[in-house]
Amino acid sequence: RTQLRGDELIVVSNREPYIHEDTGHGTIVKRPASGLVTAVEPVMRACSGTWIAHGSGSGDRGSVDKHDRVLVPPGKDDYTLRRIWLTEEEEKGYYFGFANEGLWPLCHVAHVRPVFRENDWQEYRKINQRFADAVVAEARSEDPVVLVQDYHFALLPALIRKKLPRATIITFWHIPWPNPESFGICPWRQEILEGMLGSTILGFHTRFHCKNFIETVDRYLEARIEHEHSTISFHEDTTFVENYPISIAWPSDTTMATWAPVAQCKERVLQRLGMPPGHRIAIGVDRFDYTKGILERLHAVERLLEKHPEWIGKFSFVQVAAPSRSSLEEYRAFQDRIQNTTRRINERFGNDSYQPVHLLAEHHESDALNELYRAADACMVTSLHDGMNLVCKEFVAARDDERGVLILSRFAGAAREMSEALIVNPYHVEETADALHRSLTMPEAEQRERMASLRMTVHEFNVYRWAGRMLTDAGRWRLRERIEARV
Numbered sequence: 001r002t003q004l005r006g007d008e009l010i011v012v013s014n015r016e017p018y019i020h021e022d023t024g025h026g027t028i029v030k031r032p033a034s035g036l037v038t039a040v041e042p043v044m045r046a047c048s049g050t051w052i053a054h055g056s057g058s059g060d061r062g063s064v065d066k067h068d069r070v071l072v073p074p075g076k077d078d079y080t081l082r083r084i085w086l087t088e089e090e091e092k093g094y095y096f097g098f099a100n101e102g103l104w105p106l107c108h109v110a111h112v113r114p115v116f117r118e119n120d121w122q123e124y125r126k127i128n129q130r131f132a133d134a135v136v137a138e139a140r141s142e143d144p145v146v147l148v149q150d151y152h153f154a155l156l157p158a159l160i161r162k163k164l165p166r167a168t169i170i171t172f173w174h175i176p177w178p179n180p181e182s183f184g185i186c187p188w189r190q191e192i193l194e195g196m197l198g199s200t201i202l203g204f205h206t207r208f209h210c211k212n213f214i215e216t217v218d219r220y221l222e223a224r225i226e227h228e229h230s231t232i233s234f235h236e237d238t239t240f241v242e243n244y245p246i247s248i249a250w251p252s253d254t255t256m257a258t259w260a261p262v263a264q265c266k267e268r269v270l271q272r273l274g275m276p277p278g279h280r281i282a283i284g285v286d287r288f289d290y291t292k293g294i295l296e297r298l299h300a301v302e303r304l305l306e307k308h309p310e311w312i313g314k315f316s317f318v319q320v321a322a323p324s325r326s327s328l329e330e331y332r333a334f335q336d337r338i339q340n341t342t343r344r345i346n347e348r349f350g351n352d353s354y355q356p357v358h359l360l361a362e363h364h365e366s367d368a369l370n371e372l373y374r375a376a377d378a379c380m381v382t383s384l385h386d387g388m389n390l391v392c393k394e395f396v397a398a399r400d401d402e403r404g405v406l407i408l409s410r411f412a413g414a415a416r417e418m419s420e421a422l423i424v425n426p427y428h429v430e431e432t433a434d435a436l437h438r439s440l441t442m443p444e445a446e447q448r449e450r451m452a453s454l455r456m457t458v459h460e461f462n463v464y465r466w467a468g469r470m471l472t473d474a475g476r477w478r479l480r481e482r483i484e485a486r487v
């Protein structure tokens with residue numbers, strides 16, 4: 001808040017932070033499963049302003065008008081949520097099509113081939129323009145600070161810049177940026193890069209993603225790059241490219257005081273899943289997405305039971321898989337594969353009273369997730385590629401008892417900060433299975449050491465620092481521009 005001294009703040013993202021659903025008996029408000037929302041929401045609560053997002057929850061047109069512009073969080077009214085409504089066709093082309101079948105697999109090296117359709121691209125351009133118009137319409141000043149979130153809006157920065165040349169535009173790309181060869185297959189690579197370079201500040205999670213982006217611009221655009229300052233000058237604009245590792249809001253003492261003791265969480269979870277006291281569990285929590293390495297994780301669990309039969313009947317793996325992008329064929333095929341593999345492992349190692357894998361393919365309330373984090377002996381984050389990954393940070397934040405072991409993919413951005421986890425290559429089933437065995441047999445003292453150190457990192461490098469660093473950089477930039485304008 002102090003960084004901006006009363007400047008106007010506008011956030012743009014595809015996903016809305018709250019979903020208002022009209023039932024026959026009134027409106028219910030839900031929170032979506034999204035890393036972006038987890039990270040940005042606490043910042044908006046602290047800073048206030050306007051959040052522009054694609055409205056998803058409300059069914060009929062009548063409720064649309066009612067929920068067009070609402071104050072959130074419900075009852076607290078910290079900031080305004082302004083919804084943009086899309087037709088089914090627009091959502092299909094812009095969101096499911098170009099963003100999720102094109103850019104998502106293009107930027108994640110998960111060996112799923114991106115799909116580029118001309119029609120999707122045209123919808124993507126059109127919707128980016130619509131959001132740019134909304135930013136201009138919402139802006140109360142000619143130099144707002146606009147936070148553009150993610151790969152749904154690569155064209156937005158330049159479009160906003162055209163109408164509001166004095167705006168400070170901070171774009172944060174929540175997913176990885178690949179190397180120039182990989183990115184270069186995109187038929188519209190030049191427009192995308194030019195769109196992004198409308199930003200004042202362009203943020204990625206890691207230094208490595210920044211480097212890939214700068215090299216991509218160097219390869220495909222006539223731009224001036226100053227490596228020393230990490231800036232790119234293109235036409236009239238200069239963009240500062242920097243890494244800002246995202247994180248979570250560390251739970252307050254008051255929040256922690258409401259948590260049930262770990263022993264009780266364990267008891268409840270085991271009871272709910274029909275497991276006897278003392279049963280050991282590892283967990284996974286993800287959107288149901290092929291980049292998260294859920295299949296590889298299941299293979300590792302299977303290998304553990306093969307290699308160490310002493311765990312059969314004593315250990316289970318629990319996977320929360322929140323439904324995501326299920327209208328896409330690739331995602332439905334992936335869900336089927338996971339379901340089949342789960343069934344196969346359960347038939348192979350389970351019996352009437354023992355189920356080695358529990359697949360909970362539904363959305364959970366965040367309290368239920370926290371209880372699961374607290375109940376787990378190990379948490380498996382085995383993404384094939386991940387910008388950052390917040391689940392590993394949430395797990396660590398939940399463990400004030402300093403127990404539990406984190407198994408973390410080296411291909412998640414988080415691995416760069418969280419080296420006290422058991423770091424694995426998720427493609428290496430044997431290595432992951434060994435890490436799982438190690439986590440289940442790790443002495444308490446070692447668990448404590450690793451967890452204490454991880455907790456210090458996540459506590460210190462929390463989401464306020466992520467946002468604070470970006471806003472401080474933006475504030476400095478604005479001052480410089482004001483000074484230069486006087487000269």
Ligand code: GDG
Nearest residue numbers: 033034035036038174322363364366386387388389390391
């Ligand atoms: C993108 C990048 C980056 C999951 N299931 C449920 C649920 N979740 C919550 C988790 C966590 C979030 O969703 C997932 O965050 P991730 O970071 O793991 O992943 P993405 O959604 O892919 O996020 C990622 C992130 O953006 C931020 O920049 O870290 O790399 O891919 O908070 O707890 N939440 C609820 N119910 C569920 O069933 N309530």
